[in-house]
Amino acid sequence: MKIEFTNLDVAKIKADLLVFGHYFDEKKPQGKLAELDQLLDGAISELIQQGDITGKEKETVLIHTFGKIPAPKVLVIGLGNYDRFDQDKVREVAAIAVKQGIKVKAKQIASVPFGIHHTHIHEHHVTHSFAEGALLASYHFEGYGSKKEEQFQVELIQLMADHVSDELVYGIECGTAYGLGTNLARDLVNTPGNLMTPAKMAEKAVEIARRYGMEYEVLGKEELERLEMGGLLAVSQGSDQPPKMIMIKYRGKEQWDDVLGFVGKGITFDSGGISLKPSANMDEMKTDMAGGAAVLGAMEAIGRLRPKVNIVAVIPSCENMPSGKAYKPGDVIRTMSGKTVEVLNTDAEGRLILADGITYAKKLGATRIIDIATLTGAILVSLGTITTGAFTNDSSFLDDFQKAAKKAGEKIWQLPTFDEYKEQIKSQIADLKNTGGRDAGSITAALFLAAFAEDTPWIHLDIAGTAYTSKESPTTPKGATGVMVRSLVQIAKHYGKHGMKSK
Helix, strand or coil, X not given: CEEEEECCCHHHCXXXXXXXXXXXXXXXXXXXXXXXXXXXXXXXXXXXXXXXXXXXXXXXXXXXXXXXXXXXXXEEEECCCHHHCCHHHHHHHHHHHHHHHHHCCCCEEEECCCCCCCCCCCHHHHHHHHHHHHHHHCCCCCCCCCCCCCCCCCCEEEEECCCCCHHHHHHHHHHHHHHHHHHHHHHHHHCCCCCCCHHHHHXXXXXXXXXXXXXXXXXXXXXXXXXXXXXXXXXXXXXXXXXEEEEEEECCCCCCCCXXXXXXXXXXXXXXXXXXXXXXXXXXXXXXXXXXXXXXXXXXXXXXXXXXXXXXXXXXXXXXXXXXXXXCXXXXXXXXXXXXXXXXXXXXXXXXXXXXXXXXXXXXCEEEEEEEECCCCHHHHHHCCCCEEEEECCHHHHHHHHHHHHHHCCCEEECXXXXXXXXXXXXXXXXXXXXXXXXXXXXXXXXXXXXXXXXXXXXXXXXXXXXXXXXXXXXXXXXXXXXXXXXXXXXXXXXXXXXXXXX
């Protein structure tokens, strides 16, 4: 999909579909919608008066022009109340426009850039959110059927603008990068486990790194053994698929200092191991690498935008399978950090590979770390499928990230990490247990990871509830959501602009 500007009058645009917005608290058409109204002999005003166009949020009214203008169809989308319209609504309305464009088979759309003259939306955010919403709405996972039906796609969107500033142009670049990065993560998560193995995930990481001139390294079993990454090695030993520790370095500054670390869980299939999961819905465990996918999606966008910040991305990747070689409940393993872990449940495996991932990120120079993982079913009980759970050992770091997530339009909520919860993961025979039981399961899992972050400022994002959805929305199809890609890119951009000081 290409997004560009046009300064043509409404009467001259030869698009398949023209798109306009109307606020709920407006009694008559405004701006370019008023221009269209004149060209259509007052048809828009009449529809407003009759109550067919109300401006309610997400309302869509399709109008045929019957040759009065070159465009054969017009779509009017309800924007809700003017005072409540913001950049999140821009993203959603743009997505609705694309969805409707696909529905009516419009290859070319011309649209007003929603919110362009709004008093409290910066013009950069207008085009950023528009481009992002359009890309998110256009996502389609092709699948593997022998008879493929060609999925219709909008090919061109023209934004009707009286002026084109650098901010408007850059907004499209940013929104496009965010959207493409998110859609890449969705593709990776939607891919079946037999086709998205640790080796395939590593191949995708190398492809991204090479495309944007980033440094990369993929460690195999021999290197993992040499580095004593006992967590990743233990979890992987039940599978015939060899484990990988994937690393990408993005150098946005001359000096390798103040390094932001992204650590993503890359379990490409999780059977639960010896602590086998129930068979119902086990097919969805191909999504257990959504944290790693989010990191790769973020690096794709970062490669496009080139923020002035250093980033090291680390993805420990393997399968968790039962076999005669598999690690067992009761085992004690030694992680790369030197800390030992008593295994009580082999289905609490993500934290074991992340322990090595966090330690490795620190070894590579990370001075702040964000880990992202489909870590616990308990987070679903706490926050459902709407909100990502966040945990930290540094409130100012999380404050920065919360602001970034808000700008990115993604919901997170902080949960506590009080010292009293640490009692649940103390072991009598090792430094830690890999599970603290059912009570406060997401919190104790986060505190397990905090033990490996130690004094490094750290945020843990539990996306077990938000990485996959069975309910479609304008910006999100059923299946993988690509959650947190945009927030990771936003925090990178923030530190690239404002700097990042080590604790």
